[in-house]
Amino acid sequence: MTAVQTLPTLDLDPFDPEVLRDPLPAHAALRDAGPLVRLPRYDTYAIARYDDVRAALSDWQSFESSAGVGLTNFRTETPWRPPSLLLEADPPGHDAPRTVLAGILGPRALRRLREDWAADAERLVSDLLAGGSAEVDAVPALAEAFPLRVFPDAVGLGRDGREHLLPYGDHAFNAFGPTDNALVLAGNADVAEHSGWVGEQCRRENLAPVGFGADIWAAADRGDLTHAQAPLVVRSLLTAGVDTTVHGIGAVLHALATTPGAWDLLRARPELVRGAFDEAVRWESPVQAFFRTTVRDVPVGRDGAVLPAGQKVLVFFAAANRDPHHWTDPDTFDPTRDPSGHVGFGMGIHQCVGQHVARLEAESLLTALLTRVTRLELTGEPVRHLNNTLRAWASLPMRLTI
């Protein structure tokens, strides 16, 4: 067995702005170094190879989430907000919130939204193209605009204050990184205000009588959740349901605008739209990594490396999604690829419970765009938005040609 001291060690800061701007070299270095890598900078570990990432995400018995899925260890430090009942929970406490939300956000429940969202997407696109071909920044004009148009309504939020959603989510995802990191410190300034608004929206009286929020409260009335749990489950929707989808849509638009032939292909074969979105989620991994905490000594990989009990380990979805030992041409966005098995939505009992919502949003918007737009191309340098957990665009200048 490899002793802890002999584990490969990288002097790498995964939260350094330069690494966040272009994480691909760091991910490759982590994969190359071994199945389990020590990161002394934060006294933590990393797992980056596809098989090992998948194994760690599946093994909730050994890798717990209730100690937090960021660097902060909830066993010894105080989290910045009450822990999530989904993301930061383990069985058996995790079971009921997960079951309830999986039902509310499941494919059958979403069917009633399909037509409305398709119509909404058509309206958004025809407004943009009212004057013919258009030059837009696709981040605010499409990637943010569409989810902000349909998702808060689907949850049942009021009209006022929706501008808190993106900064709140952005901070929540930054806060999985080190607490003294510049992105976290910058977000701390306004977080109380955003949190306060989000907390208010989770209350039953502030939610519309129809929507995901009301469905969660109805589950509490049926006894499937406690009434004390209901607002925290609504909070999970508001935290994890907006930024992630925005960045997923940004990723697929960027991919389609920069991959030769991809737009024409999807126009000719609309049945590829769903797979293309998942391929973009694989390729870009809007959620890059989460921590887990070991509950015992856990072997990682096949060469005898052992992760000691009680340690935080950073599990890199993004690195696994481009592992050349698993994917052919992993750095190529290929809309005809079958991306099944990607870990962009996670894997196992914590796999993104909102993935069907994200897919439906992306599919609605892409379908509307593909119907009207014959050519999609960048007109300037895209600009990254930095976040400790998310991979995102701040700006995607594009021309939509009709």
Add this chain to the structure above:
Amino acid sequence: MSAAVPPRVDPGRGLSLRVTSKTPAADGVVALTLTDPTGARLPDWTPGSHIDLILPSGESRQYSLCGDRWDAHTYRVGVLREPGGRGGSAWIHDELAVGDLVGIGGPRNRFGLVPSSRYLFVAGGIGITPLLPMIAAADRLGTDWRLVYGGRTRGSMAFIDELAGHRDRVSVLPQDEHGLLPLADLLAEVDADTRVYCCGPAPLLDAVDDACAHLPSQALRTERFAAREQGAPVRDTPFTVALGRTGTEVEVTPDITVLEAVRSAGVEVLSSCREGTCGTCETTVLAGDLDHRDSILDEDGRAAGDCMFVCVSRSRGDRLVLDL
């Protein structure tokens, strides 16, 4: 009923597991443990889940998982030999041997443990099985719980030894020593915050149902292994089923099920129990007035009218439109 069509085991979902132990757990009860022959993790499950065991005939039987979910590599089920049964439990008792491979469906959960500050578990005989993982969960959460476990005789009651560590919370009450379970007394003491989980033979479930009449409807959760008694179908004349995705229409005559009719139109729907208890054949309904004949949906689920179990449920009106 017309000749049964063998269930299709979905190759993407069906598992074939190895029997790694088979031990007597009580008179007429064997405990089986199952593992993946390649050593892989088994699919995750939650307390109250069951799996289907696929018999050589292609039919299946449902058994609650009663092992430890912190062991991701082993499923355990307890199987009662049912003398009046259809032969499935006899095959498991008499034929299925350690080392054999057996087809598995699921796991699925129709009997999930909801959060509560207090639980009362009521088990009758083999009905103890789904409750064992619930007890483990309640214990881990530090929730107040109590188990009342009845059976014919002490020797017929499985897994009593595993409850030994919880003597102060568990009452084991074999009928030949204590008579019928004192349900009225037990349930009269229950407050509105307690969740009552009951699994066992139909007369026990019915009695618990009656004794819970004073409690809010969500207080009691039960699981029926056998199908609920259903009256005659609402309609004794044929109706039409339209398949929304393909545009095909088929007639469902009184002597066939919707499942059979849909299959005859060349559309596969996965099924298992064929009696409306397992939930495998759930199908989305786009339009129509349903005659629900399953033992799964509660009142809300029935009223929603957006899904049906096509192995048993039918139509009240002339026409159903299914999302197939």
